[in-house]
Amino acid sequence: MIGKSASPGFAYGKIVILEDVFEKVVSKTSTDIDHELSEFERISKIVVSELEELSKNATTEDQTAIFEAHSMLAADPSFKKDIVKLINEKSLVLSCAVKETALSFMAKFEALDDDYFKERALDIKDVASRFLTKALNINSSSLRQLDNDVVLIAKDITPSQTAQIDKDKVRAFITEVGGITSHTAIIARTLEIPAIVGARGILESAANASVVAIDGLKAEIFLDPSNDLLEKWDRHIEDDTKYKEMLFKYIDAESVTEDGHQLSVLANISSVEDTEAVLKNGGEGIGLLRTEFLFMEHKTAPSEESQFEFYKKIALAMGDRPVTIRTLDIGGDKEVDYLGLDPEDNPFLGYRAIRICLDREDLFKPQLRAILRASDYGNLKIMFPMIATHNEIIKAKEILETCKKELHAENISFDPDIKIGIMIEIPAAAVMSDVLAEEVDFFSIGTNDLIQYTIAVDRMNDKLSNLYSYFDPSVIRLINMTIEGANKAGIPVGMCGSMASELQLTELLIGLGLDSFSVTSGSILSVRKNIIIANKDECHKLVPSVLAAKDKEEVLKIFSF
Secondary structure: OEOEEEEOOEEEEEEEEOOOHHHHOOOOEOOOHHHHHHHHHHHHHHHHHHHHHHHHHOOOHHHHHHHHHHHHHHOOHHHHHHHHHHHHHHOEOHHHHHHHHHHHHHHHHHOOOOHHHHOHHHHHHHHHHHHHHHHOOOOOOHHHOOOOOEEEEEOOOOHHHHHHOOOOOEEEEEEOOOOOOOHHHHHHHHHOOOEEEOOOOHHHHHOOOOEEEEEOOOOEEEEOOOHHHHHHHHHHHHHHHHHHHHHHOOOOOOOEOOOOOEOEEEEEEOOOOHHHHHHHOOOOOEEEEOOHHHHHOOOOOOOHHHHHHHHHHHHHHHOOOEEEEEOOOOEOOOOOHHHOOOOOOOHHHOOEOHHHHHHOHHHHHHHHHHHHHHHHHOEEEEEEOOOOOHHHHHHHHHHHHHHHHHHHHOOOOOOOOOEEEEEEOOHHHHHOHHHHHHHOOEEEEOHHHHHHHHHOOOOOOHHHOOOOOOOOHHHHHHHHHHHHHHHHHOOOEEEOOHHHHOHHHHHHHHHHOOOEEEEOHHHHHHHHHHHHOOOHHHHHOOHHHHHOOOOHHHHHHHOOO
16 A cells, blocks of 8 residues: 655554544534534633643644644634634534534635645644534543554544654554645654655555554555564664664755865745754755745735744744745635636646736735845845746836835835846746846746646646656756756756755756755755765766757666666
8 A cells, every 4th residue: 555755764563543533523403502602712712722832832843833823723713703604504513613614624725736735724624623622522632642652544643633742652654635745744754753644545444454564755555564574674764763864964064066066955845834844954045935825824815914924934043044935826726715816727827826926916015025024034035936938027026126115115124135036947938048047146947847837747647647757858958958048147046846856866957057956854964965975077977968868768777767
């Protein structure tokens, strides 16, 4: 059985199946509406108080930020308003009203084509589960009463449950749903507990098993494994421990090649809590801060002030390290009711990202003003996504200049020389990179969409997975073209797509002339190690044969895969 890798590592242990409180809610109406409403108010205060206390007593910044976010959600007016409405209009008992409201909120996030936003549904379920355990008088202390050497299996494990896990007892966990960017997965990686998510059917398959072994990296699951496999796992666990100890020596090392070429290894993040893992792994900055969730967690657009506070927290957390903030990258494939976007047949080729922002200054300007204000507290950069034409950059820069003039007139301080960059993720931008480079301070190559648009393949379509490849020579040629365009203008070029984490391609990317790698926090040390042991001149010798390759099979042969 296989799922998705949430946190790497080998582990095995006795199976413990966690129940889902949502399954315990029975559809029922109430004859005492006032009682339901007063119970809701009473429980709301308890839940918010508990979450604030958990945030205060949390042992890591990850946990603190998650519980703070959950506390805000528990007190969110729109969330509470919908629960009260169901009780009043449908006479539902509190537990049913909470579940129905949570499912409605969750469905909006789960319908999105972006894994990160899909997984925000689990945060909603986490908060709702707190309400339900109290409304149904369920004892939720089971995670504190576990035996040693167990593997938790559940439909999903909420972030607050994950935060309660005792890593001295829990060897790993597996869930049927969820993805690699969920808060649950983030905490698992922070605690360095192997974890697999999205393992469909695991609850049914594990019902009659007693022991499970997992390979967190390959996301493989073995129920009731043989003694031979367990002995093999013991060797893997020992090897893993040695490898982590070896990587540790690279935490404070500079990302310099063997022959003296300076590069940098940055991180991709989406939240304040992500910064802890970046710093823990020696990240040199943030190469991509996604901002979409700020616009999707509520029923109205985030205010300039709330955005400013968010960017400021991250700027302060990272100190003088660079933080590149990607402006709103949202579109027809992501439902945001207040934007009033029309349904589209081809949302990935439609009205999204910078195309929306240039039309909707009421969204764009508050974000730019918030970033500019936060730039007074750290080393911030602005990055525009989905740029296809020269004119889009000119318009975006004009709006940014207007924001600067407004802030100056209001005597609000900001970095007047803040760096401006663009994502190279559309083939047109790669082809025109020499022209576009004259207008910006840096490029960042977004390989996820670049591959999708270049090969005309939906990266979420399993039937086309054989076509979606980092090793396709057409993609590598566009990357080379982009780097050459940046070099001609004298600006740096990085990569923030998942291709940057592909260790088999580190040498090629160095040879092509990439200046920085922006990867997941867990990949920072591995990529840095590859940089340090590489020789750029030797890496460059790979380039001609790769650029001359006719197909990905020839590229793979060059790397002896």
